[in-house]
Amino acid sequence: MSLEIVIWCALIAAGISCLTIPFLPSRFKSSAAFIFVLCIAIASSIPSISVLTGSPIEMIFHGSGVFGNIPVRIDALSAWFILIVNFTCISGALYGIGYMKPYEDQKSNTSLHWILFVVFQVSMISVCVLHNSLAFLIAWEIMSISSALLVIFEHHKSDTLKAGMNYLVQMHIGVVFLSIAFIWIYFSEGSFEFEKIASFFAHHPPALLFLLFFVGFGIKSGFIPLHTWLPYAHPAAPAHVSGVMSGVIVKMGIYGLLRIVFYLYSDLVFLGESVLILSVLTSFYGILNAAVVRDFKRMLAFCTIENIGIIGMGIGIGMIGKGINNPYLMLLGFTGALLHTLNHSLYKSLLFFTAGNLYQKLHTRNMEHLGGLIKKMPSTGFFFLCGALAIGGLPPFNGFISEFLIYSGLVEGIKSDNVQFSAMMMLCIVGLALVGGISLLTFTKSFSVIFLGTPRTELEHHPEEVSLIMRIPLFLILAAIVIIGIFPNAVFIPALSIVSGLNGVHSFPDEIMTVSPLLAIIGRVSLMLILFIALIYYVRSTITASKSSVYLPTWGCGYGSPNGRMQYTAKSFSKSFAKLFSFIVMEKKKYHEIDVKTIFPQSRTFHSNYLEFFEKNILDPVDNRILAFMNYFTFIHNGRLQVYILYGFFFIVILIAATFFNLL
Amino acid sequence: MNILSLILILCASLFFTGIVIRTKSILSGRKGPGIFQPLKDIWRLFRKGAVYSQTSSYIFQIAPSIYFASVLIAIFLIPVGNHPGIISFRGDFIFFAYVLALGKFFMIISAMDTGSSFSGMGASREALYSLLAEPAFFILMGSFALLTGYSSFYEIFSALHFGSSISYAVGFLAAIVLVIIALIENSRMPIDDPKTHLELTMIHEVMILDNSGFDLGLILYATNLKFAMYGALIANFFLTPGYEWYYSIPIFIGVQFVFAITVGIIESFMARFRMNHNPQYIFMLTSISILIFLGVLLILGKIA
Known part of the structure; x- marks a missing residue:
């Protein structure tokens, strides 16, 4: 299928969706939107998959005098992000069918919402494929605006409206920086095409321009101190939108950053160090806040900041590796960053969707009010648990794979000849280990307070398990998480080829060739872990089956009438x-x-x-x-x-x- | 198959707690139970029925199995001298830390599962102290990765050899760090007192207040295994390559023995810290491991 057909397919699907969704009966709106999302996803995924296995596809629109030529190009990096966007959008739209059911009576509101969702998906894909700064900025703007409107779905609430405004304003501050950067390149190189960024970097000192780009993209992805919109926008949005926002929209910032980083020639070490240090701080700051907030969606939003930090660490390591001409370090860093981007989009959308289940049934986001829900909402609890384990980077789930690559990069960096690098990488390892520990605390706390024990307050709404349609996307995501955890090479090898292709590494260093078997071993060990758990549990069950088991109240240290309020909050x-x-x-x-x-x-x-x-x-x-x-x-x-x-x-x-x- | 380390650690786990308890009883002038008493207790628990909390869910039932499995997998990674563990790969110490964290995750949530006002206390403390101890372990292993140029337990330990006086200092500090980490991870003095009977002051013990029967047996035995596992890690510092098995096995047993006695002595002569002093103590551990890192840099001549 040629690229042109694909583009037209996607645009026509988006157009039809705009025209038809408002006129459909309200109970079909979300399903229709899902079908459109699916069509666009299929149309854009087919060329992306072929790009991942073959060579980039390119097509040039001859634009007007203002734009210059607009190259539409799917290279491996775009393909990777398009696939992530599509998977998350499909699961988000599918989840949205169930989630939006209670809002069916708000006809025009839901119509607008679903149209925007489709527009949002198309704009994200466009951001990934457009290689002309002006066109890119337009797509970027459409993405920001449509997502801001998606956030304020519940616009009658002043908090939501405020969060949406905050988001919109901050995104535009980001756009100012991006525009300045692109205009600078235009005046220096005379064209809006992305290739000119490379030629700019080849002739000029990169630091200042990189800073502009970093601020512009960093606001989107939430590096500190540019993150302040995140903890407001994510909780305010409907669950399927927060899932998609946290899963992919912040990743668009990462995409932009990677794109720029791959054009860099000089000063990579200094810039890489800066990115690395800032990322460690971001990650630490994010998880620190996540550990203390009681609004569970806000907690997840802070966790997004943490994970962006981890991705940034990968990028920083990669940049340093490229700078000191150590291809092994570079490949480890960038591949780790790409994999973590994918992994985070999976488990974060899973967690946001389970949070949506809770919000839909209980109408509260305060975890202090909850407790004991695992008995009322067993599947939701199970999915949240899996998401929590995955986000903590615990084997046998996928989060471990990418964190492992980043750890390996850091350990490799420690071994470098330069004392400065060794010390810095060591600090980063400390940071990452600490972040891992704090995320253990955060998620044991969140899971156990929400799902375990007994309810801490009388709930107004009777909790019950959500409908099947809301659980199907969760199953899909969980399957992906487990598969990546056990067969990491399924995603590692494509990611590696992307990174090496874009950085012009043609002959792999020997060490990197051993990483793939290494990941295969980790996958096998993870599988072994699962089998071991199953075996031990089986033995335990068969032995205890013959023994007496009694169910009695929890030991209260001699106190006879403990109640829910006495539990740890x-x-x-x-x-x-x-x-x-x-x-x-x-x-x-x-x-x-x-x-x-x-x-x-x-x-x-x-x-x-x-x-x-x-x-x-x-x-x-x-x-x-x-x-x-x-x-x-x-x-x-x-x-x-x-x-x-x-x-x-x-x-x-x-x-x-x-x-x-x-x-x- | 490299099951030597597994066999040795399993053997050591049988004696370890017994030796600790025996040391304590001798030092306090009591007759004390026999060395196999802890094992007999566990065996008795394995044959008992169980009482479950009405509040608890399936988490409470699966957690001990997962904890046990995670410790077992972690043991698979430990080498003995020049025999690698059953599983050995580059960066296995990262896997080691994370797989143990998986077990810990489940123990913490199973404590919270009972809805008890005490278990939560222990759970919160366990999460806090183990997160604070995490950096020390990574700095330690990172330093040795730098020193030897390898990044798996087996390769690090087989490439490790002591030459200069600094390297002995580094080895000594590393042993101290590992002993303290082992004490924290196993909730022993001076962080936690396994023998205390006041719920408010306990960490690990209060988390398993509601466990009983087979599950409690699993947890207790996993604790023994964990002790032996850290003992084996420490022993590896003294098993420099070239030693044949008839040297390495006695050294291994000797180190485990000394480690157990040390734990016993510490428990006899130290009081448990006040809870709010524990974080400082654990941070101290991180600073010791930074010393190790500096020592390694000195050995390699990177800093003068």
Whole structure:
């Protein structure tokens, strides 16, 4: 199938969806949208798969004088991301069929939502294939705007609206940086085509331009301190959208970053070190906050920041490897980053979908209110558990594979001759190990507080298992997670060929050839682990079957009537940890001191929550300063139409005067 | 098949806790139970019926099996002298740490599964202390990877040889770090007191308050195995290559023996730390391992 047909297929499907979804009866809207998403996914996946096994496909649209030529090109990197986008979008749309059921009566709202979902998918795919900066920026904008509108589905809630606005504004700050970067290249090289980025980097010192790109793409992917939109937008969006956002939209930032990194020639070591250090901090900061928040979707959003950090570590290692001309290190780093991108998109969407199950049935996102749900929602609990294990990087799931590659990269880096690298890589290993440990704490806490024990409060809604249609996508994702965990080479070899192809590595170093058998061993050991668990459990069951087993209340240390409120809460579980890192996760308590005059105890309230460091200490003060400063200019926009017309008049006068005096 | 290490560790696990308890009883002037008493206790538990909490779910029932399996797989990775473990691959120490973490994950959630107000306390502490101990292990193994140029247990230990005086210092520090990690991971003094009877002060013991019967037996035996496993890791520092099996096996047994006695002595003469001092103590471990890293850099002549 030629690329042109594919493009037309995708665009026509998107167009038809826009035209038909509003006129369908509301119960068919989501299924129709799913079918369109599936069609687009199939149309774009077929060439992507053929690219992964063969050579890149390219097609050039001859655009107008402004755009120049618009190359539409699927190379291996695009193909990889297109496949990730498609898988996540399919599972998201499938999940959305069930998730959006309760909202069927909001006809126009759901129509818009599903149209936007299709547009969103098409825009993400376009971002991956367009190799012309202007066209890229347009696709990028469509992606941002459609996702912002998807976020504010529940627009009657002020929190949601605020989160959506926050997201939209921050995305546009990102676009400003990207535009400056692209315009700079245009003025320097005379074309908007992506190839010119490479020629720019070949002739100029890259640091400043790279910084612009890094900020632009970093806002999308959520590197600190550019992450502040993430913890608001993800919880506010409907579950299937948060799954897709966290699974792939932040990855578009990673895609852009990788694209730029692959064009870099010089200064790679310095830039790589910067990326690596920032990524470790990002990852650490993300998981630190995830460990203390009680809104489970917000917790997952912070976890996304953590995982972006891990991906960034891979990119940093790869850049250093390329810089010091160590192809083994480079391949390990970039391949680890690519695999982690894939893995994270899988388990994060799984976790967000299970969070959606909880939200749909219980209408709360506060895990402190929950408990004991594994009995009421067994499949949801099981999926959450698997997702939690995978995200913690525990074998036999897929998260371990990519973390293992990144660890291997770091260990390889330690062995380098340079003391500076050794020390830095060692610090990164410490960071990664600590992050792994904290994510163990975070997810044992979240899983056990939500699903285990007994309910901590009386719930208004009776929890029950979600419908089958909402469980099918979860099964699909889980299958992918387990398959990657046990047969890592199924994804490692394509990722490796992508990285080596894009970096012009034609002969593999000997070491990298041993990684694939190594992963095969890890897969086998993981399988062995599963079999061992099954065997031991089988032995245990057969032995205990003949023994008596009694079910009694939990041991209460002699206290006869323990209740749900006495269990450890999420807050108390992470309290001692949060205290250790209280210089980053600051606790804010709200209560009244006991008045000396009150003799009898009265009803009292106590409220405590954790503040986010960057928001509290950096963003909010800066914001407030800017707002205070801007207040001086309120006389300019005073809301009077006459004055605005006068401004227009002044502008024209100035223009005429400037032309008259030859200033323009 | 390289099952030598597995056999040795299994053997050591049979005696280990017994020796610790025996040491403690001798030092406190008691007659004390025999060396096989812990094993007999476990065997008795294996034959008993069980009481389950009404609150608990299937997590509570599968967790001990997963914990046991994870420890067993971790043991498979440990070499003895110049015999590799059953499984050995580059970067297996990463797998080692993560597979143990899998077991720990399940023990923590199974503690939370009972809905008890005490188990949660232990679970939270276990999660915290094990996350704090994690960096030390990675720095330790990373340093030795740097020193030897390899990154699997077997290759690191078989390439390891002590030459200069710094390398002895490094080896000594590494042994200290591993002993302390073993004490933390197995919830022994001075982090945790396995013999305490106050729920508020316990870590590991309070997590398994509600386990009984076969499951409790599995957990207790897994703890013994874990001890022997760390003992084997320590022993590997002293089994420099070239030793034949008739040297390495006695050395292995000797090191395990000394390790067990050391644990016994520590438990007899030290009080448990206050809970809020534990993090500092564990952070100290990380700083010792940074010393090891510096030592390795010195040995390699990277820093003068």
